[in-house]
Amino acid sequence: MKMVMTGNYASAYGSMVCRAEVVSAYPITPQTSVVEKIASLVASGEMKTQFVKVESEHSAMAALIAASLTGARTYTATSSHGLLLMHELLIWAAGARTPVVMSNVCRANGPPWSVWADHHDAMAQRDTGWMQVFCEGNQEVLDSIIMSYKLAEREDIRLPSMINEDAFILSHTVEPVDVPDKEEVDSFLPSYNPRFKLDTDEPYGFGSLVMPEMYMEFRFKINEAMESARQGWRDVEKDFEKHFGRNHGGMIEFYQCEDADAVLIIAGSVASTAKDVVDKLRSEGKKVGLARMRVYRPFPVEEIRKLAGMTNIIGICDRSYTFGHWGPMAQEIRGALYGQTDLPILKNYIMGLGGKDLTPEILEKIFLKTLGLTEGLDAEIEWIGVKGHGGW
């Protein structure tokens, strides 16, 4: 059924149509309307879920790991400091091979306090063993939850998945969203029934101490699963399209990249604005394109290499920063391209931190700057809009 809703409601409905059996969450701005909506869906009887209203995000994730290992499908939502508080348990969730699915409303980390869009919270969880998707719109928020369960619960993957939606830009902005029936989702996503779980008839132990000769075996298997998930994302989206008649562009969505002289790589909601700017510049005869980084973990190495063969200049737009060494996407992309021949020029832009506005005008300026790099780089990195820096 088509409804008009925020990204947060799309998250709540996503967990409902997937029949999440245990939800555990703690409120944080701007995620709150996810938990409020789930509470009201449970109260009205539309959602048959055990909702554990915990006293912290740390406990939310601990409870879900335990519930998942008891055989239940689990869901939570958080943001920013809540995600940071979970960090220990994020690693635990992946180590315990629990297919927990979580929405993260991407928000800046303090101090100074900020509640606005920024990818530092999510990207700082890169090494936890979670799959990560960055969404452009609210339909994608809902659909990525369905796809996440399908992939996360696969016997050879069993890894948690994080769906990232930008604070306010998606979380509190309404868009039309097609919410499939639960029965429709059932035909795509069967109920969760893991082979190993906490069960008094088969009293297994989970997460016990291992000696050094065993530990690496477990870590290797997590990585094998994550490597499988790379093709898994491509496959699950095709499968999803067959069932629901829409897709969201694969691991990286290429928009007007085929013959582009310059391409910007962007994750999250700003990609929408950038597509409009591409259209405008194309109409003026300027050959620019946009590559939208959709799946961040596992990292889409092949897609990045393919993109490098399509264009001469790439501007990597990070809405985050790893203090002391570029933006996180810039690092990853440069790493993926190392050793390839005929490389494009690569420039890193840091932009939109803490919700700093990214208007079509600003994006047009970045596109034009990038197009103008044919003679080589002016700087490896540029912070967009910081006073006294890069002529802004």
Place this chain on the structure above:
Amino acid sequence: MQKLNGSALKAMGVGNMVKKTIPEEEYMNAGHVGCLGCGACNAMRYTLKALGPKTIMSIPACCWAVMPGPFPLKTLEVPLLNTAFETTGASISGIKAALDAKGITDVTVVGFAGDGGTADIGIQALSGMVERGTDVIYIMYDNEAYMNTGIQRSSSTPVGAWTTTTPVGKNQEWKKQPKKNMMEIMVAHEIPYAASVSVGYPEDMIKKLRKAQSIRGPKFIQIYAPCPTGWRMAPDKTIEICKLAVSTGAYPMYEVENGVYKITHKPSELKPVMEYLKLQGRFRHLPQEELDSIQANITKRWNLLLKKEEFTQGLVDL
């Protein structure tokens, strides 16, 4: 042979079928890797005897995270979820929620955490779990310090004790603060049932655990579990020290059911606490005035407990 009178013979079981007070079934197999004389070992053994095989247990970082043995070994015959140090209350909340979602109602969910994992780093998750009314049993086995990491003070370490982080020295840096009272913290949550038990009194422990199992809602059990290694005590003194802890009033055995206190082992007169302290090297440095202060505090707390019992009896019929 010394002539025994009738009641003495009866007490020995002569002339009657001997009534077994501790279940024969074992759900903790041989092969744990605890220390000699470990009280936490008996705490687990009796807990599982009391609760039986339809039990799911979660254990955080603590001695018992190691004691079941390294993968693929496991001494325990129940499903076991290892969880992060501060998460026991949340972890068993998650297990219970999943069982509820699946409609499984005949399984007892138990958290089994040390005193540091309960009174310090895990107190938030425990408080949340109790406040939510979660139908589980939370067990704190109390060896009165971080023993798994090598005898560091916790908030459950009694005043006066030596630990590796209260090392005494010439500045007399023993633990200066009193032991945190977890039973009272639980009572303040209006928990349906809280009880202190001791591995020196297994029948009492089993009785209280089974009572806890029969009550809906959150239950808290605090097990006195001596640690000869950390208490600087001979490993054959574990049970003896349990008896002295009760007879001196240093560690009273009682239960609180819906706010009503009941002291379950009530010595007619407390022995001097020195009898308890002198068996343990962790107190050997204490000067007389500190010992006097400890004695005064234990007497005061005991009298307070007697008063609470007396006062709350009046609540029974309310």
